Amino acid sequence: MIRLSQVTVRYGDLTAVSDVSFTVPPGFVLAVSGPSGAGKSSLLWAIAGAVPVAKGQVEVDGLVIKDRPAAAAHGIVLIPQGNGLARVLTARENLSFPLRAEQNPAGDVDRRIDEALAGVGLAESGDHLVEELSGGEQQRVAVARGIAQQGRVILADESTSELDSSNRERVLELLHDQARRGAAVVIATHDPNVADSADGHALMDEGRLSWVRRL
Numbered sequence: 001m002i003r004l005s006q007v008t009v010r011y012g013d014l015t016a017v018s019d020v021s022f023t024v025p026p027g028f029v030l031a032v033s034g035p036s037g038a039g040k041s042s043l044l045w046a047i048a049g050a051v052p053v054a055k056g057q058v059e060v061d062g063l064v065i066k067d068r069p070a071a072a073a074h075g076i077v078l079i080p081q082g083n084g085l086a087r088v089l090t091a092r093e094n095l096s097f098p099l100r101a102e103q104n105p106a107g108d109v110d111r112r113i114d115e116a117l118a119g120v121g122l123a124e125s126g127d128h129l130v131e132e133l134s135g136g137e138q139q140r141v142a143v144a145r146g147i148a149q150q151g152r153v154i155l156a157d158e159s160t161s162e163l164d165s166s167n168r169e170r171v172l173e174l175l176h177d178q179a180r181r182g183a184a185v186v187i188a189t190h191d192p193n194v195a196d197s198a199d200g201h202a203l204m205d206e207g208r209l210s211w212v213r214r215l
């Protein structure tokens with residue numbers, strides 16, 4: 001369960017997220033849309049513990065989120081906009097880092113990597129360097145890395161923006177699978193189809209959140 005209470009994020013004088021409150025229970029997908037600069041990424045970063053919360057609080061399954069290491073250890077997975085992959089490493093290596101950091105057994109890590117890459121249609125591309133892959137393939141590797149971690153919270157920031165329609169459907173289905181597994185999922189998106197598929201849809205504008213469709 002993600003619970004935000006009056007969350008505010010500031011960068012100096014700029015308020016990027018202003019007094020946002022909502023809950024996302026396990027098993028649900030919330031889509032957040034809104035114009036560029038509205039504060040969608042900042043909202044996801046706050047949930048991920050990647051930016052400080054100036055006011056209010058983020059709580060996930062009883063833990064108040066204070067910083068990124070604690071959030072990551074608590075199973076809060078961020079699939080960042082622009083993919084966040086290490087370009088000079090292979091797709092498999094990118095997937096393996098967070099899994100090995102959790103000290104999963106090697107066989108388990110390999111199985112989860114294989115499943116996640118197959119899930120995004122890149123079973124044959126695991127040994128390719130990220131910089132050899134197309135933008136859309138890189139985006140799918142980033143989704144696979146997020147999904148392989150089997151987090152209790154999945155935060156997907158524009159994770160379908162570079163995909164053709166069949167891959168967009170595939171990735172969307174995988175994110176919904178994560179919810180069916182019991183994760184709470186938040187997707188920041190400009191795509192109306194992605195927003196329509198979610199259980200709830202919120203709009204951000206100048207840091208403020210309003211509901212298009214409540215969860």
Ligand SMILES: Nc1ncnc2c1ncn2[C@@H]1O[C@H](COP(=O)(O)OP(=O)(O)OP(=O)(O)O)[C@@H](O)[C@H]1O
Nearest residue numbers: 011014016034035036037038039040041042043081
């Ligand atoms: N690290 C930062 N330092 C200062 N200002 C920032 C920083 N990150 C974001 N901002 C500003 O905060 C505001 C919200 O940005 P944010 O990236 O959260 O919006 P967004 O809705 O995700 O936009 P987009 O759809 O373009 O990704 C913008 O005015 C942006 O310029």
